[in-house]
Structure formats: structure tokens, C-alpha cells
Amino acid sequence: MDVTHQDQAPASFPGGVHPTAGGGILVTKLDEVINWARSNSLWPLVFGTSCCAIEMMSTASAKYDWSRFGFEVARATPRQADVIIIAGTIVNKMAPVLKRLYDQMADPKYVIAMGACATSGGPFFYNTYSVVKGADHVIPVDVYIAGCPPRPEALLHALITLQEKIRSGATREQVRVEKP
Amino acid sequence: MGSSSLIVLLLAGLAFSAGGIAVARLFVKGTRNPQKGQPYECGVPTEGSPWNQFNVGYYLYALIFLIFDVELIFLYPWAVVVKRVGMAALAEIIVFLFVLYMGFLYAHKKGALKWM
């Protein structure tokens, strides 16, 4: 899989030295372990606004079964969730709610924009007065999936992409810790 | 190893939880933002505090529970010896339970065990 992080990852990644806890190989190894754990335990927030949420449910269902990756522990409260999958359209009235939910999540947290709506406004890009043209206007997004709705496999693909991204240390969180 | 195990287990429990929580303290630096500290209520600001009077319908259960709980306490010593004492113990406990059961029926009749 080819994940490109030219957008966020500094050149030094992966394997940068953690400035907080001693430094050296040990820390890099530790980082690796932590990233392994984090990437394999992405608990999504139960958050679906419209059609894409149905495909998200399908992904949870027996045929696609995201529990194989350990994603099935969908939490209803943002405090315990790791990743917020924006499944569906975000409208202007919802945007502050989404922001709030994101803010209330405990670090580290990741965002997946699922579907055309969350990525860019999709079918509601033109001639609508109430739709946010892409969730990244509201909160930072880690992975985008195109499709309307993306099929369950596509969501799994996105989650795998996110895993790769976490493992290579290129998520916003990790970069932020590196470069305060 | 006797009652000292209590202390050991207590300390072990404390150490376990403290250890777990300390790891996060050590390694994770969360960000702060004004929203984060607010209570979560489905993503909208809360109205009013839960720390106001709150109408629990459960207190009647708790009241009745307390009575039965005490009764239960007396049943333990009784149960230990009932085999030795024999029928007399059975008679005694039937009286005991019967009296309490009256109260239970009364509560039932009064509707105290209905949900409010």
C-alpha cells in the first residue's frame, strides 16, 4: 500500500527521536510499540450523520467485520474513542457539534472523512446553503475516502491506510509532539 | 496466608491502578482546549447541572432493601447451624420470614414497588 504523507510528515520520519523521554534507540523502539498498539486498536466513535453511516454499519456487520482489525469497540462517548469516522454530510448546524465532539476526544485522536460529503461536500457542493464543503473545514482530517457511499471494503481500506499512517508516525498528533 | 492478604491485596490493587494511570501521565501529553473540559452531552452544551436535586425513584427500593439486607444478615448464622438444630430452626425462620414477608406484601399492596 502506498501511503503518501508529503502533506504532513517531516523528512525525518519515521524514527525521529522523542525529545521527552530520554532519547535513543530505546525510545524509537518504544515508539514503535506504542504506534503498533494505537494502530491496532482504533475504537471508532459512533458518529454517522447520513447515508454513509449505513455503509459504516455494513462494515461492522458480519460480512465485512471490522472487528477482525479490532475496530469493533465502537464507543458512544468521545472520551473513549480514538477515531471519528465522519460518515455523512456535515451541515452548518452540525459543524459546531462535530468540532465539539472532536475537541472532547482524548488524545491521541484521528479523523476519517468517509464519502464525498465529508470529503468535499460531494453532491451538495453546489447550490446548497447549509452544507459544509468538506469536513476538513471544521476539524483536521487524516484520511479521506471518496465514494458515495464508499463500499465497506473501501472503509476498511481507509482504516488500513490510517493504521499505516499511525505506524509511520505521520499523523497530526505525532507530528505535533515532535515539533511543538 | 491469612488476614494479612487483605493488606497485600489492597496494596496490590492500589499499585495496579496507580501504575496504569501513571503510564499515561508519563507518556501522553494531551492538548487542552476549552471544550474538552466540559461535560459530554451528545455534542451540545449542557443545560443545568446534574448536581441539582434529582428525582430518584429508587429510594423506596433502597429503603426496603435495607430492611431485607438486615434480615439477610441474620440468615447467615442461622443457615450455618440449621442442620444441627433441625426442625426448630426451620420453624423459627419461618416465623421470621413470615413477619417480614407481611411487610413485603404490604409494600407491594401499597404500590411502593411500582416504578415511579
Added chain:
Amino acid sequence: MTKEELKSALEGLIPVEGGAVSGAAADGDSPKGAAADGAAVFEEGAEWLTMKIASGDWSTYARLLRHTPGLSFDYLFCVTGVDWRTHFTMVYHLTSTVHRQVLVVKARLDHDHPVIDTVSDIWRTAEFHEREVYDLMGVIFTGHPDLRRLFMTDDWKGWPLRKDYEDPINMIKL
């Protein structure tokens, strides 16, 4: 009940102006618009019997339609506001769960002061529908128990479904 029967039943109940306005064209730019006060006009050519009334009469007629035994229009299934640029039209789709006939009632409202009586006390469902029309069209329903924005945020400016609505920030025109 067929369309004709319904029409005659209504004629016995409500003062109706004789000459029916022909065709659907009546609505958009008819110079006449609604009939004179107190009289209703039937419109031809539509699928269902359509009756145009003056907005002031609406609550009286609504009560009649709802409670007259032979009609008993107890089911309001659609409430629509239309912006004709010069005026507004409120369209009510009524049916009866007893007789199963359908009646469309149209009321013409002033463009600058779109006001009409609420019918939410007659059909409970109208409460939400009217709030929706208020929210998107800016039609004011007098007597409505809770006329607030429904879909848009409370501080939203403007009435999005009006034809002259402009929103340069949120609306990217194609």
C-alpha cells in the same frame, strides 16, 4: 368520492365563485389571484380538486373541512409554501381517512407580509409543517404555538427557499 361529487359537496358548504379559473396557469401570474373575500375558486386541470381561497378565510374553512361529516378531511398530508416572486401561495393537501377523497387548498399570501392563520390546532401535524414553512419561506402563521426556526440555526438570517435568497458565503452557485 369523485372529484365532481366533492366539488358539489363543497359548493354547498362554502361560497364559491362561479367562474373557475382554468388551468394550472392560474397560479403563477394570474392577475386575479385569489377570489374576492369569502369566495373560493376551483381550479381545473389538476389531478385533484384544487380550491383557491383567500388567506383570511383559511381557518374558518379548515374547520369546516375538518368537521363537516360528509367531508371530514382529517388527514393533512402536505403543506407547501411556494414563492411566486410577486406573492406566496400556501398549498395544503388534504385527504380523509374515511372517504379517501383528496382536496388541494391554495391560499395566496402577500409577498411583503406573508401571514396566514395556523391550522395546527386542527391538524396536529401542521405544527411541524408550518414551522418548516416558516423556517424556509418566512411565512408567518398566526396563532402557532411555537413558531421558531426548525432546520436552520436560530440566528440564521434570511429565508432560504425564497427565490430571491442570496447567500454568497455558503452557497456556491454552479
Added chain:
Amino acid sequence: MFSIEHITHLIDAWLYGNLPPTLALLIECLIVGLAAITLFAVLGLVLVLMERKVSAHMQIRLGPNRVGPGGMFQTVADTLKLAMKEGLTPDGADKFLFNLAPYLVIVVSMMILAPVAFAKGVQLWDLNIGVLYVTAISSLSVIGILMAGWASNNKYSLLGAMRSGAQIVSYELSAGMSLISIVVLTGSLRISDIIASQQNGWWLFKGHIPAVISFAIFIIAVTAETNRAPFDLAEAESELTAGFHTEYSGMKFALFFLAEYVNIFIVCAIAATLFLGGWMPLHIGNWAGFNHVMDYIPSSIWFVGKVFSLIFLIMWFRWTFPRLRIDQLLRLEWKYLLPISMLNLLLMTLIAINGWHF
């Protein structure tokens, strides 16, 4: 025949043989403490994984299978992740109690371990009121939940905590009643006595139908006491988002999560002890040959096997039934379980006094 009791005895003997008593005692305490912590961690990991696998198979899917062989490290990753997650405290919360609650819950479930007999002779404290001790200490955990719910300053938490309070105290009664009905048979509250009394058969089989009834009631009651579905009203996800631990995150949440599973383990251990003979192998009356064969299986295996089958039963409930409503839940207890278990107790007494059991 290899079993853990030998190891413990060996360690014990070595310690007291070679070291001054105080030091030996200290080291023993240390070992016990570490063992308890390890047990906790392992239980958490294993039970959570088990739950996920069980649920997956009931739901015609595979369950975790990609992290480690067969998904074995899934819960390890989860735990590590939770430990590495920010544990935030809401601003409006009562910070002291908010942070205290997880400790309390864990300490309580840790303390209940004391009288549990894990194998023949492997028991921390065989106190003379063993069963009562368990009931008593476990009633402390309700305070942890009430505390967490109140201190969070969150409406969902408070509602969940209240529900849980009412529920736990109510079901304590019928759980206690079923316990007592076995105590009537054994004539002792001491765990080791209770196990010894099942030398020639488990109470579940020896005690006729009343024993089965009280077993059923006990399982139902402890399911409710541990806040498990179908009695998971305290954290009813579709109603109260996450109930009393809505505001908890990271490790503090993990502790609640862990405590829930450890509590399941403990109550199942108690149920196994009372009804299924604890570590006692399956013995049938006087079939000496059969009994002898059974004895070859180490007692710890017996114990773990029994406990895990009971845990499976409780998981089975969870993945089959809808959740009750709070008033129905309380009505179930007060209208059905309590009267039935009272009657059942009398019946059992009759059996015990007349020696009608096997």
C-alpha cells in the same frame, strides 16, 4: 500429577526454610501481590478477548484475528493503547472523587480475591465467613460506581450510577438468598468446607431441584450485580451513551472495564465453588474408578474450566438478550426472584434437615 498447589507449597517451604520469618513473609507478600496483579492483567486480557470471540461467533463473524496469531494480541494492543491515551478529567467534575473512583473499584475487586480457592490449597485467606465476606466486599463496588457517576458532573453518568445503585443493592438480596441455601446444606461459610462437602458430588446435582433453582437465581442475580447485559442499564449504550463512565477515558476507563471483567470472574468463581465444587473434580457417589480418573486432572484445571464455562454462560446471555428496562429489572427482582428464592430457601432447609439430598 502436576498442579499449581505444589509450586506454591514449594515456594512457601523454601522461603520459610531459608530466610528469616519476617523477610520470608515480606517476600511472600510481594509474590502474592505480584501474582494478584498478574492475575488481574491476564484475566482482563483473556476475558475481553474471549468476549469478543464469543460474540463474534454468535454473530456469524470471525472476530479479532489480525493482531497476532488468531487475534491473540488484540487485547494487548487495546490495553497498551488505553494506557497510552490521555486520561482527562472534566473541569466541572469533583476531581478528587472522579479520580478516586477507579481506584476504589479496582481495589474492591482485588480484595474479593482473598477467599477464592483457585486450586487445592491455593487460597489466600480461608476465613470462616468466606462467602459472606465476598458478598460484603462486593457491595462496596456500588459505591465506586455511584461515586464515578456523581463526580463526573454529567447527567448520563448520574443516571447510570443511580440505576446501577438501585440494581446492585436489589439483586444482592436474591444472590444472598441463593448463597444461603447452599450454606444450609454445607453448614459452613468457609470456602474450604464448602468445597470439601462436595467431595462426592456437586451441590448442583446433589441438591435436587432447589439447588438448580438457586443456581439459576444466583447466576441471574450476579449477572445483574456485575452490570452485564441484559442488566447493563448502568452503561446502557443506546440510552445513556456509556452510563456512569461516560466521562472516563484512557486508563481510568480501562480500570472500570477491567473491574467489570474481574468481577465476572469472581462471581463465577463463587458460583463454581458453591454449586460446582470449586476445584473439586467431578466425583460421582461411589464410583471409585471414575473418581480416580477424574482426580488425575489437576484441580486448578477443574477450577478454571468450571469458572470459564460459567463465564461463557454469562456471555451467552449478553449476546442473546435485549436489555431490560429499569423498572422491569427491579420488578423481576422484587416480584419474581426474591419471593422464589425465599421459598426455595425454605424448601432447601427442609431437604437439608431431613437429609434428603444425596
Added chain:
Amino acid sequence: MAFLNKYISDVFGAVRSLLKGMRLTGYYFTHRREIITQQYPDNKEQMHLPERFRGEVVMTHDANNEHACTGCTACELACPNATIKIITKFDISPEGKKKKALDTFVYHLELCTMCNLCIEACPTDAIKMAQTFEHSVTDRSQLTKKLNKPGSKIREGIE
């Protein structure tokens, strides 16, 4: 007595209904072949989507790197949310006539709703729906695509 009878039958009925449910879940627990999970990233080889599945608009190119798009913008007009942008240029035909031709076929995958209207509208069947679906990226701009391959040109004989 009636009360007692009802009470007892209530209890038994309840237990029976619960056991029924448990039997069903128990059945599924013990019958592994009922499991219907398809393991996505591992089953990529075996996975074949129906040919009508709409995953992405692509432009067909033949072996000579030629496509059939005339740049007529019918698809652009048909698209309900302006996903397609046709940029045309003027080719000089061998006869020296100026002819409108496709320069860039810009396709905003992030906007596309896979509605098939553009395909239906295209008079020359230059574009079609592909069955790809793995469109996850970490940068949204990667989703804007140019459908005509570099150096490609229109096939002979297509008007």
C-alpha cells in the same frame, strides 16, 4: 390460585422464550460454517465485484493510447454536481482545419456520486465506470484526477 397459576406459567413461559433465543445463538456459536465474513485485504484476489458496480469514472484507452472523447461536454452538462470539467483545445487536422478536441478531462473524484449520468450521456462511450474502490488518501487533492492519459489522443473516426 388463579394468580399463582398465572405466576408460575409466566415464569415458565419466560424461561422457555429465553432458552429459545439461547438455542439459536448457541447454534450459531457452534456452527462455524455459518460465518459469512469475507476477509477483505486478504481476499483481494478472489474478490470480484459485479461489472456494473460503479466505483469511479475512467476513460477507456486502447493499446495505441487513444480514447474516444470528442470533448463535446455532454458529460459535463449531465453531471449533477459538476464533477467533470472538460478543457478543450483546438487541434489542427491534417487538412488544416481547426477542430475542437479534448485537452484535459478533469475529474473530481471527491465530488463524484457515482450516479452514472455522465456515462449515459456520453455519445461516444468514451468513459465508463471502473470497479475500483480503494480511494483512500491522506491528502484530498490527490482525488482530483486527469482522466485522459498523457499523450493520448482521439481515436480515428470518432465524431
Added chain:
Amino acid sequence: MIEELATTDAGEMVVNVGPQHPSTHGVLHLVITLRGETIRKVEPHLGYIHRSIEKMCESLSYRQFIYVTSRMDYLSSHINNHACALCVEKGLQVELPARAKVIRVLMDELTRLASHQLWWGAMAMDVGALTPFFHAFREREAINDIMEETCGARLTMNYMVPGGVMADLHPNFQKRVKDFIHLFRSKIDEYDELVTGNVIFRSRMEGVGRLSAADAISYGCTGPTARGSGVRCDIRKLAPYEIYDQLQFEEPLETGGDCFARYLVRMREMRQSLSIIEQLIDNIPQGDFQAKTKAVLKLPKGEFYSRVETARGEFGVYIISEGGMTPYRIKFRSPGFSNLSALDHMARGYKIGDLVAIMGTLDLVIPDIDR
């Protein structure tokens, strides 16, 4: 007696449920006034997924606007599209080939089945049973596969176009549908075993969220919600479209008006849909799947209204045309909107847990309500 205690004002608590809440099935925001656990008032706040579809459609052509409607009630996307196509056809006055009609009905009923299956699973999840959800999705996936093969998408098909359907049935269609019918006939009994008969489920549902027939009419409830209260409102019966008047099926009615009645109505509806599909699957007439229409559609000046029965009830499309390429004004009458307005009335006096059950049996799809 205890109700009397509940008269003082203190101790009332206002709780927000939603916009992000597992039981609101989307982004409905309910402001609940509680006393203890008893609901005193439910105030729905809408608009968290108001996507201005009506405004948007005013600038889309008659071919284009249909696809947006599958994003409204995405669980009944075929039926929504169907309603729009019907409305446009009414304006164009085209007559459909018989094959197109049958295909449409088949698709509608399959969609209804899929929607009810999802509802069943989600509702069971709301009341706390998690396994039914997965079982329901198994059958739903079977339908999705059929859909995908013929329509090319799993959820938002955009298959019905003015004049017919977009593509002919896939050659495998008949066989797969028959397989599915065979599968589902046995599975629906499992549904009953797992949920319908379950004593916990019954007690969660029975007597909860009562809605009388008069109230159901006054609140404009439609679909299974109204039928659960004994109101006949199936558009397929009352104002048959396509070939529904030639089919044998009945409109399930229950008179309880409580959650369980609504539940039963939907369960029976599933069986009805199955029988409709069975009647049709072997009798698909040959012929065109699309009538000839112009490339650019223009509706004559006038007003057109079409009503269909979606999985949630009566769905209406009201097009006002000025004769151009785009509708002048379009109004969607969504079933969920009126059903939701009865929520407050239904939930008062019940517990929080009941609210979840009531919402579950209303089967709300929020984008359908908000549009």
C-alpha cells in the same frame, strides 16, 4: 399514588439526547425533560442534517434531481427515486413498458425488505440485543448483492430514471432473488425466535408508546406507525401506482398502537413483500425496460404530485413546473417528518428506555426528515 409525588417542580432535569447518540439513528437532537427517569417532555430539534435538497433541486434538471433523493431516505432509495420518476412521468405523460413497471415494483419491494431488515436489527440493538443486528445484516447483504449486480450500487442506486429504469435486469437476477426468497423464508422465523417471542423484548415493547388511531391521523402519521394504530394508509392500496392494483397482498393492520403493534406490522410487511416478489419474479414480462424519452426533459407548466409507499410510509413529491428544464419548486413530503412530530405525544410519561424503544419502532431516517 406515586404519580402524585411527582408534582413538584424541583428535580426536573433537561437532558440532550443527540445529535450524536447511538439511538437517534443519525443526528436527531432531542431535548428531554426528565423527572427521575420519567419523560415529561420531548422536544425534537431538527436540522442537523438539513442539506437544502429542495433548494438544490430547483437548479437540477429533471434527470439529475432524482439521484439526490436517494440520499434522503437512503434506506428506501429506490422507492424515493421511483416517486420522483413517477412525478416526472406524470408531467411528461409517458406510458411505461410493462417490464419497467415490474422491475420497479420488484426493486421497491426488495428495498422495503432491506430497509425493514435494517430496522429490525437496529431496533433490537436499541433495546440492547446486539446479535440480531448482525443476523439482519446477513440477509441485507444478500439483497445488497442483488442490487449491486443489477443497479451497480449498494445503497444509493439511482436506478430509476424518467421513463423506466436505467439498465435491464442482470441475467442472474431471477435466480438470485429466488435464492434469497428461499433463504429469507427460513431466516424470518429465526427473527421471531430470537426477538419477537423473547419475553424481555415483549415486555419492553408491549404497552409502550401508545398512539391512538385518532392521534395518529391528526399527527399525520403514515406507514407502519399509523398502521400499528389501526389506520389504513398504504398508498399501494389506496392509490395504486404501477401494477400494485394487480397484485395480491394485504395491508397489515394492528390495533394496539404500541411499540409491539408497530413491530408486528413491520414483521408482517416483510412477509407481504416477500409474497409480492414471489408473485412477480417468474412473471417479468419481456420488452423494453425504458420508454423513449427526449434527451432533455421539459415538464409542461403545472403541478404534479405523486405519492408512493416507502418503507416508512407515504412519500410525496410535489413538483411545480414553470415549463423549464428544472422544477420551479419541489417539495418532498417525507413520512418521517410527520411520524416524528408524534414522538413527544407518544413518549410522555414513559421512561428513557422506552423512548429508545419508541424511536426504534418509529424507524426514523433523519436525512429524510431534514431533507
Added chain:
Amino acid sequence: MNQIPLTHILFVSTALFFIGMYGLLTRRNLITMLMSVELILNSVNINFVAFNRYLYADKLDGVFFTLFIITIAAAEAAVAIAIMIHLYRNLNSIDVEQTDEMKF
């Protein structure tokens, strides 16, 4: 345990008694007052148990007294709280001073 003289235990119980006393005197809220009463009762219990253990280890009367005291404390607490709830429902406050004023 035998290293601790009985007086030390009595010290604890007495101190607890007067802590309860202090609470009873300062608090003006029925619930907190009830809590103080519980402390007082408990100090008495400690005494009974300790006396039994130290002075009459062959008898059980201290234990029984403790048991009955706990029973009575439970009954008392239940009734007290019932009264409090009653008062609260009628007066909307369970502050002692206000209760005095609003005689009923």
C-alpha cells in the same frame, strides 16, 4: 492485637463519638446530622466489640449487641430518611432551622 491495650481502642471509639457529637452540633442539615448519628452509633459498636474481645472472649453478648445495634441503626436510618423525604416533599428543604419555622 494483644499488644494494643484496650484503652487505645476505647480512645478511638470515644474520639469517634465526639466527632459525631461535633457534627451533630454544627451541622444544620438533617442528612448530615443523620450521618453524625451513625458515627456515634458506630463508636458504641466498637466499644461493644472491643469489650467482648478483650474482657469476655468466651461470650458473645457484645457481638449480639453490636448486631442488634446495627439492625436498629438500619431501621432508624430507613425511617429517618423516610421522614426526611417526607419533610422535603412538603417543605422543599430539610434544613433544621427552616423546618422549625415552617411548622406543620
Added chain:
Amino acid sequence: MSASALMFYILSAFILGAGLLAVTTRKIFRSAIWLLFSLTGIAGLYFWLQMEFVAAVQIVVYVGGIVVLIIFSIFLTQRSGMELPVPARGRILFSALAALAGFALAFTLIMGYHFQPWEGGAPLQGGMLAAGAAAGPVEAGGASIGNIGTQLLSADQGGYLLPFEVVSLLLLAAMIGCIVIAMKVKSADK
């Protein structure tokens, strides 16, 4: 000082500290929690005294019952988030003085009294941290549950059968009383 004695002092400090906080803290919910800790500490003290049954009863009744009930009534009748008013300084002073004086008086009395320890051999085997498993199956001391049960059910001299049955009446009365009082409320003042 042996470990056992140390335990005693820690427990005592815990009981008294928690008790003191329970009566002085200004948040009523915390006050209940401190009370809980104090009561649990007392249960610990009973364990230390090897009165396991009493300790268990203490926890079951107080912690599982009374404190939960108190917490519920706090939720019901108080604004649990609000701080309780500080009592007037005069009252604090007065109460503290009174309590201290009372304590001084009582304690001097206690110190002055010479307790006659039990002379019947050594019932108190081993300290808290006695090594190895607990004393064998023989019920040590008098407070074993079996003895309690026997005496509870005996109707002879020194038996507690009568109080035992009376207790059931007391509980009945309490239960009925509770229900009557807590439920009649509104109908009473109508």
C-alpha cells in the same frame, strides 16, 4: 512496634480522619463518602479484632445499605453540587469545645477505670500478620459464626431467640413506617 500494632494505628487514624472529614467537609456528597470510608475503616478494625462476622455485617449493612440510601436521599433532597453553608463561628467554637471537653472527661474516666482482662487462657491467637494459613478448622475464639448461630437460635438462658424474632417485628414496623411516611406525602396535606 509489631506490624499488627502498626495496622491498628493506621486503621484508627483512618477511621478518625475520615470521620472528622465527614462532619466537616462542605460538600454533602463527599461527606457521605468520608462517612463510608470511616465505616469501612471500622469494619477493618473488626477484622483486626478477628470479629470477621461483625466486620462483614458492618460492611453489608452500612456500606451496602445505609450509605447507598443516604446517597440516594442526598440526590433527592439536596443540591449535591452546592457547598453547605459554613456554620456560624460561635457554633463551631462551642461545639468543638463541648466535644473536646466531653472527650476529655470520658477519656479520663476510661483511663481511670481498671479493666479486668479475660482470664480464660489465650483466645487471641496470633497477630494480624500471622504467617501461614489461618487457624485450622477448629473455630477459634468465641465469635465464630457457628457459635453465633447456635446462640441466636437457642431459647435457653443467654439465647437470643426472642430478640431475633422481635427484630423481625422491628424490621416489619420500620418497613411499614417507611412506606407510610415516604408515600403518603401529598395526600396528607390535601
